[in-house]
Amino acid sequence: MTILGLSHRRAIIVGAGQAGLAVASALRTAGLAPQRDFAIIDANPRGERSWASRADSMQLLTDAQHSAIGGVPLPSDPARRPYPPEMERYLTAVETSIGVATMWGIRATGVEHRGTGSTLLLRTAEGAVQTRNVVCATGFASRPSLPAWASELIVPGVILHSADYRLSRQIPQGDVLIIGGGDSGTQVAGELAHSHVVTLSTRSRHRHGGRTALPPRGTVRSSWFRRQSPTPASDERLDKLLRSGVTFAPGSIGVDGQDVLFADGTRVKPQSVIFATGYLPGDQWLPQSVRDGAHRRLRRGMTTMPGLFVAGHPRHGRHRSDTFIGAQRDASAIVRRIMNRP
Numbered sequence: 383m384t385i386l387g388l389s390h391r392r393a394i395i396v397g398a399g400q401a402g403l404a405v406a407s408a409l410r411t412a413g414l415a416p417q418r419d420f421a422i423i424d425a426n427p428r429g430e431r432s433w434a435s436r437a438d439s440m441q442l443l444t445d446a447q448h449s450a451i452g453g454v455p456l457p458s459d460p461a462r463r464p465y466p467p468e469m470e471r472y473l474t475a476v477e478t479s480i481g482v483a484t485m486w487g488i489r490a491t492g493v494e495h496r497g498t499g500s501t502l503l504l505r506t507a508e509g510a511v512q513t514r515n516v517v518c519a520t521g522f523a524s525r526p527s528l529p530a531w532a533s534e535l536i537v538p539g540v541i542l543h544s545a546d547y548r549l550s551r552q553i554p555q556g557d558v559l560i561i562g563g564g565d566s567g568t569q570v571a572g573e574l575a576h577s578h579v580v581t582l583s584t585r586s587r588h589r590h591g592g593r594t595a596l597p598p599r600g601t602v603r604s605s606w607f608r609r610q611s612p613t614p615a616s617d618e619r620l621d622k623l624l625r626s627g628v629t630f631a632p633g634s635i636g637v638d639g640q641d642v643l644f645a646d647g648t649r650v651k652p653q654s655v656i657f658a659t660g661y662l663p664g665d666q667w668l669p670q671s672v673r674d675g676a677h678r679r680l681r682r683g684m685t686t687m688p689g690l691f692v693a694g695h696p697r698h699g700r701h702r703s704d705t706f707i708g709a710q711r712d713a714s715a716i717v718r719r720i721m722n723r724p
């Protein structure tokens with residue numbers, strides 16, 4: 383079926399990750415039929431979700447019982463923390479259980495109101511389609527975020543973002559500077575500590591200013607971990623990194639040729655650099671007025687454009703919207719509103 387064949391569906395969900403599938407599952411529970419009443423499109427041409435592009439060795443920060451959607455449990459021990467490949471397979475199983483056939487390789491490019499009624503026009507790279515409701519579920523951590531000075535850095539080894547890190551073999555032997563002490567940075571540092579000389583640059587203050595000092599307890603940002611995980615606090619993770627030989631450095635503030643400059647005035651000449659500097663949301667295809675309106679704290683998942691909803695984005699939902707639990711809650715609220723719309 384082409385995108386044009388989707389005309390006049392009750393809803394089109396954009397994005398087939400966990401947030402989109404949670405909405406699909408809730409729509410089905412509310413009595414709508416997949417394909418006939420609603421559909422999902424996704425830009426990925428290979429039919430893969432975000433978890434397929436994350437390092438296989440990266441353990442989820444949430445345990446299995448807090449990483450499930452659509453009433454489909456993850457098998458075996460509910461307290462274990464799954465790995466990305468399992469989540470990729472799991473979400474495909476959820477999709478099958480809902481009975482939804484995602485239309486892959488279709489990128490949404492815009493959405494606008496059509497006429498004076500409640501119809502929306504969803505624009506995609508394959509053409510435009512009219513529908514009554516659009517759910518943007520295109521990810522809150524969708525694109526790598528890099529500091530402005532990153533492009534000026536030159537190193538003898540490799541420079542990559544943590545989003546592109548898969549295996550320690552990607553990084554040439556020798557030293558590596560990891561910039562960013564959040565969840566991704568600490569996980570990659572822990573893995574590379576077995577094979578490389580690792581320095582972890584974190585923005586938090588250092589007690590002694592020295593390179594081996596840990597940031598003060600509780601100051602390192604660890605979003606999903608702190609919110610969801612029943613496992614030990616991130617300070618213990620930092621202690622473990624220190625014991626495994628990771629050196630801690632202050633936040634990185636710029637470059638000077640092959641040197642990376644730290645906030646305390648010191649510098650290093652790293653062989654390779656990994657930017658673990660976070661992600662940008664995938665809502666850039668929404669109208670600017672909708673993105674600007676997110677701060678108005680509308681009800682969960684609603685936007686300033688009637689009929690347009692956003693799932694999985696803390697800016698449009700609540701602060702846990704970018705987690706499995708939050709996606710599930712957003713989905714219920716959004717579907718209640720879709721069912722009440724004319």
Ligand SMILES: Cc1cc2nc3c(=O)[nH]c(=O)nc-3n(C[C@H](O)[C@H](O)[C@H](O)COP(=O)(O)OP(=O)(O)OC[C@H]3O[C@@H](n4cnc5c(N)ncnc54)[C@H](O)[C@@H]3O)c2cc1C
Nearest residue numbers: 397399400401425432442443444489490520521694705706
């Ligand atoms: C490294 C990392 C670790 C994480 N660990 C956890 C964890 O342990 N526990 C937890 O609860 N959460 C975790 N999260 C947060 C969150 O669960 C994930 O980011 C999750 O992938 C979000 O799901 P989503 O469906 O909102 O977005 P995504 O999985 O990003 O799915 C969005 C989909 O939209 C598609 N898309 C994007 N733009 C367009 C467009 N314009 N048109 C059409 N399709 C488009 C993409 O192809 C993609 O398939 C983690 C995130 C990251 C980055």
